[in-house]
Amino acid sequence: MVKFLSEEWIEIGKNYMLEKLDPVKDLKSITTSLLGVVEHIPPNDTTMNFYLELEEGKLTDFIVNTGDTFEEKVAAYEVRGNYGTYKSVLQGEMSLGIAVLKNRLKVKGSKMQALKLIKPLDGVIIALKEITDEFEN
Amino acid sequence: MTIDNVIASEKISFKDAVEIAKKGTHCGMCKFDFLGSGVCSAGRKKGFLAYWPQGRMEIVKQLDSDRVKPTEKLIDIVNSCSQCGICDKQCNFTTQLRPEKVAKALKEYVDNLDNSEFQNVPEDDNLRGLREIVGEEWATNDPVIIASYTMSIIPRDTELNYYVVMPENTEQVSKIIKFANKNNIPYLPRSGGTAFSAAAPTILAKGLSLEQGIVIDLYRLRKLEIHPESYTATVGAGITMFEMQKEALKNNMRALAAEAGAHVCSNIVTTGIISTWGNRYGAFADNFIDLTTVDDEGDIKQHSDWERNNPYSTEPGFTNLSLTPHSIVTEAVVKLHPIFSDEEAVLVPFDNLKDAYRLLIKLGKRGVGESLAVLSRKYLAEFLSPTLQISKDFDYVCKNYIKLNYVVAVICNQDDKKIVEEMVDFTIDQSLMKSLILGAPRFSTLKDSEFMKILSEEEDPLRALFAGPMRDHLEKALDPSPENVAKVFDEDLQEFYKKVYSKPEMTDIVWLHAFRILPTRMMRQQMFIGPGGAMWTGDENHYLNWIQMFSDMGDKLNVEHSLGFITPLDNGKFAYMEYDYYYDHNDPEVCDKISKIVIDSMEQSLVMGKVLTILNYLFKGIYRKEHVLYPIAKGISKEEQELFKELLETVLGEEL
Numbered sequence: 169m170v171k172f173l174s175e176e177w178i179e180i181g182k183n184y185m186l187e188k189l190d191p192v193k194d195l196k197s198i199t200t201s202l203l204g205v206v207e208h209i210p211p212n213d214t215t216m217n218f219y220l221e222l223e224e225g226k227l228t229d230f231i232v233n234t235g236d237t238f239e240e241k242v243a244a245y246e247v248r249g250n251y252g253t254y255k256s257v258l259q260g261e262m263s264l265g266i267a268v269l270k271n272r273l274k275v276k277g278s279k280m281q282a283l284k285l286i287k288p289l290d291g292v293i294i295a296l297k298e299i300t301d302e303f304e305n
Numbered sequence: 306m307t308i309d310n311v312i313a314s315e316k317i318s319f320k321d322a323v324e325i326a327k328k329g330t331h332c333g334m335c336k337f338d339f340l341g342s343g344v345c346s347a348g349r350k351k352g353f354l355a356y357w358p359q360g361r362m363e364i365v366k367q368l369d370s371d372r373v374k375p376t377e378k379l380i381d382i383v384n385s386c387s388q389c390g391i392c393d394k395q396c397n398f399t400t401q402l403r404p405e406k407v408a409k410a411l412k413e414y415v416d417n418l419d420n421s422e423f424q425n426v427p428e429d430d431n432l433r434g435l436r437e438i439v440g441e442e443w444a445t446n447d448p449v450i451i452a453s454y455t456m457s458i459i460p461r462d463t464e465l466n467y468y469v470v471m472p473e474n475t476e477q478v479s480k481i482i483k484f485a486n487k488n489n490i491p492y493l494p495r496s497g498g499t500a501f502s503a504a505a506p507t508i509l510a511k512g513l514s515l516e517q518g519i520v521i522d523l524y525r526l527r528k529l530e531i532h533p534e535s536y537t538a539t540v541g542a543g544i545t546m547f548e549m550q551k552e553a554l555k556n557n558m559r560a561l562a563a564e565a566g567a568h569v570c571s572n573i574v575t576t577g578i579i580s581t582w583g584n585r586y587g588a589f590a591d592n593f594i595d596l597t598t599v600d601d602e603g604d605i606k607q608h609s610d611w612e613r614n615n616p617y618s619t620e621p622g623f624t625n626l627s628l629t630p631h632s633i634v635t636e637a638v639v640k641l642h643p644i645f646s647d648e649e650a651v652l653v654p655f656d657n658l659k660d661a662y663r664l665l666i667k668l669g670k671r672g673v674g675e676s677l678a679v680l681s682r683k684y685l686a687e688f689l690s691p692t693l694q695i696s697k698d699f700d701y702v703c704k705n706y707i708k709l710n711y712v713v714a715v716i717c718n719q720d721d722k723k724i725v726e727e728m729v730d731f732t733i734d735q736s737l738m739k740s741l742i743l744g745a746p747r748f749s750t751l752k753d754s755e756f757m758k759i760l761s762e763e764e765d766p767l768r769a770l771f772a773g774p775m776r777d778h779l780e781k782a783l784d785p786s787p788e789n790v791a792k793v794f795d796e797d798l799q800e801f802y803k804k805v806y807s808k809p810e811m812t813d814i815v816w817l818h819a820f821r822i823l824p825t826r827m828m829r830q831q832m833f834i835g836p837g838g839a840m841w842t843g844d845e846n847h848y849l850n851w852i853q854m855f856s857d858m859g860d861k862l863n864v865e866h867s868l869g870f871i872t873p874l875d876n877g878k879f880a881y882m883e884y885d886y887y888y889d890h891n892d893p894e895v896c897d898k899i900s901k902i903v904i905d906s907m908e909q910s911l912v913m914g915k916v917l918t919i920l921n922y923l924f925k926g927i928y929r930k931e932h933v934l935y936p937i938a939k940g941i942s943k944e945e946q947e948l949f950k951e952l953l954e955t956v957l958g959e960e961l
Contacts, residue, residue, distance in 0.1 A: 207486070208486050213487055250486055251489050252489025253489075253491075261516070262516070263955045263956065264955070265952060265955030266512060266955070266956045269512065269626050269627060269956055270512070271627060271629050271630075271631055279622075279624055279625055280620070280622045280624045280625070283948070283952055286951070286952070290955075
C-alpha cells in the first residue's frame with residue numbers, strides 16, 4: 169500500500185497489473201495509451217501526470233512525471249482532472265464514468281471512444297485502488 | 306378577529322407539518338412574485354433557501370428524519386418568518402399546500418427546544434476562505450441551511466458535508482471556483498433547482514447531484530436590464546423567466562419562455578430553453594447574443610470573444626452525455642421579440658393524436674404562428690383546474706363525453722389566424738377558453754349531467770360542442786366568474802383568489818403561454834418527470850410509434866402517464882415531445898418504476914433513432930442547434946446498445 173503518484177506507487181502498480189490482472193479477462197485485450205494529468209496537488213498546488221500504455225491487455229509502460237505534459241510519448245487519450253477527483257475515484261467514492269460525465273475528468277479526444285474504454289480500464293482502476301492508500305491532505 | 310384570520314392562524318402539529326412538507330415538490334414558485342401578492346421578505350433578505358417557504362418545508366422533513374439536528378441558525382430562520390401569509394397565497398394557487406402552517410409548526414417546535422439542544426457550528430478553514438470571497442453572511446456550513454437544499458441539488462441520502470455560498474457577481478464566482486480547485490473541493494452551481502428536483506427521487510439523482518462540496522447558490526446575481534433599442538435583455542443568473550418576461554412586457558416585448566420558475570441563465574445552459582415558441586424564436590444558441598461564463602478553472606470568458614475557440618459546437622452521438630454544466634453562465638444577453646397588437650390564441654380541438662400532429666407539423670413547416678404546440682387533455686385539465694380533484698374530473702369529462710383529447714394551440718397574428726381557420730373546420734374561441742378557466746369547477750361537475758350524456762351521443766361531440774348550438778349552452782352552464790372559481794379554495798384565501806382571477810391576464814391565453822405560471826400545477830402534491838426529446842418529423846409513423854412506446858411503458862409498469870406536449874423546432878423539421886409520468890415521490894417502489902422508465906425509454910429511443918433524447922439535451926443549451934440536432938441520429942447498433950448499458954451501469958450503479 170503506497171502513496172498516490174509516488175515512485176513506489178508506479179513500481180507496485182506495474183507489478184500488480186502484470187501479476188494479478190488477466191490481459192483478456194480483466195483488461196479486455198485492449199491496446200491503448202493514456203495520459204492522466206493530475207492538477208491542484210496539495211500542498212503546493214502542483215501538477216503531475218502518469219502515462220500508461222497497454223498492448224493486447226498487457227501493461228507495457230507506466231511512468232509518473234511532473235508537470236502537465238509528457239514529452240516522450242503521445243498518448244491516445246488524455247484525462248485531466250484535479251487531485252480530489254482522482255482521489256475519489258481511487259477511493260471508490262466515484263466511478264471513472266461518472267467523473268467523466270460530471271466533467272470532473274476531462275477527456276481530450278472523442279468522448280465516444282473514451283467511454284468505450286471505461287469498461288476495460290475498470291481493471292486498471294481496481295488495481296490502482298488496491299495498491300493506493302495514501303493521499304495528500 | 307375575522308373568520309379569515311382564525312383559519313390562517315390555525316395551528317397544526319409538527320407531525321402534520323411533516324406530512325404537508327412531504328407533499329412539496331420544490332417548484333420554487335415561492336421565490337418570485339407571480340400573483341402580485343409580494344414575495345417572502347425573509348427569503349429576499351437572507352437569500353439562503355432555508356429562509357424561503359420551500360426551504361422551511363424541507364427543514365421540517367430533515368429534522369423529523371433526524372438527518373439534521375437543530376443549530377443556532379435555526380432560531381434565526383424561524384424568527385425571520387413574519388407569518389405574512391404570502392407563501393400560502395402563492396403555494397396554494399399551484400399546489401394547494403399551506404407552507405405558513407409548516408412555518409408556524411416549525412417555530413413552535415423550535416420555541417419548545419431547550420437551549421442546550423442547539424448545536425453551535427464552528428467555522429473551518431474552508432468556510433473562512435469562502436467568507437473572505439463573499440463576505441461573512443453569504444457563506445455557511447450550517448447543517449440546517451445545507452439540509453434545506455436537499456432534493457434540489459443535494460440528494461436525500463448523503464452526509465451533509467457541504468458549504469453553501471452566495472456570490473453576488475461573476476468575479477466572486479470565479480474566485481470561489483479557484484478556491485474550490487486549490488482545495489480540491491467539488492462544487493456545483495444552483496439556480497432554481499427545479500430540474501434537479503424532478504430527477505431527485507429517481508436514479509438520476511446520483512448523476513446530477515453534488516455528492517459533497519460547495520453549493521454555489523446564484524440567487525444574488527440579480528441584474529436585469531431591458532434594452533428596447535436592440536431587443537435584448539441582460540440577465541443575471543438569479544433571475545427567473547417570469548421576472549424577465551414581466552420586464553420585457555413593459556416594453557412590449559417577449560422572451561422565449563420556459564416555465565415561470567426556471568432561471569434564465571441556467572435554463573439556457575441546461576436545455577437551450579424548451580418552449581412552444583421555439584419554432585419562431587429558436588432554440589439553443591439562438592436564444593442569446595452573448596454569455597458571460599466562468600469555466601472550471603475559474604476563468605471568466607465572454608462568448609463573443611472572437612479569439613476564443615468555437616464555443617458553439619459539440620460532439621455528436623449518443624455517448625455525448627453531460628451531467629453537469631461545462632461552465633457557469635453568470636450573465637446572458639438574451640434576445641427579445643416584438644409583441645403584436647393583433648395576437649390571439651387559436652385552439653383547435655382533436656379526438657386523436659395523428660390529426661393533431663399533422664396539423665402541428667404543417668403549421669410548423671409553413672412558419673405559421675409564434676407559439677405552436679399540441680397539448681394533451683391532461684395538460685389542459687391540470688393547467689386550467691384550480692384543484693387536483695377538479696383536474697381529475699375535468700379530464701374525465703373531456704375524455705368520456707366530449708372526446709377532447711388534444712388541442713393544437715397557436716398564438717398568432719390575425720393573418721396567421723385566418724390561415725389556421727381555413728385549414729380546420731372549427732376552433733375553440735377565446736371567449737370559451739376564458740369561460741373554461743373561470744368555469745373549470747362547474748365544468749368538472751358536469752360528468753353526470755344530462756347535457757354531457759346528450760353530447761356524448763353525438764357522432765362528433767367536438768363539432769357539436771365547438772361548432773354547433775351546444776357551445777352557448779355550455780358557456781351558460783359553466784357560469785364562469787372569478788367568484789365561482791375562487792370558491793374552491795380555502796375560505797380564508799377566497800377573496801384573494803377572486804381578485805387574482807379578476808385580472809385580465811389570468812384568462813388571457815396569450816399571456817398564460819408567455820408567462821407559464823400554470824404548468825407548476827402538474828407538480829401539485831405529486832411529482833412528474835417528462836422524458837422525451839426532439840425527433841425528426843420526416844416520418845410520421847416513426848414519430849407516433851415513438852410516443853406509443855412511452856405510453857406502453859407507463860401501462861406496463863402501471864404508472865399514471867400522458868403525453869404532455871409536442872412543439873415544432875427548426876421550421877417543423879424536428880418536434881420536441883415531452884411524455885409525462887406522474888407519481889408519489891415519497892413512495893420508493895414507484896420511484897424505482899420511474900427510474901426504470903427513464904432509462905428504458907432512453908435506450909429504446911436510441912434504438913429507434915432519429916431522436917435527440919432529453920438526457921442528450923442536458924447541458925447542450927449554449928451550442929448551436931445545428932450542432933446539437935444534426936446530423937440526424939441513426940438508430941444505435943446492438944454493439945452500441947451494449948455500450949450504452951455499460952455506460953449506465955458505471956454511471957448509475959448496478960441497481961438497474
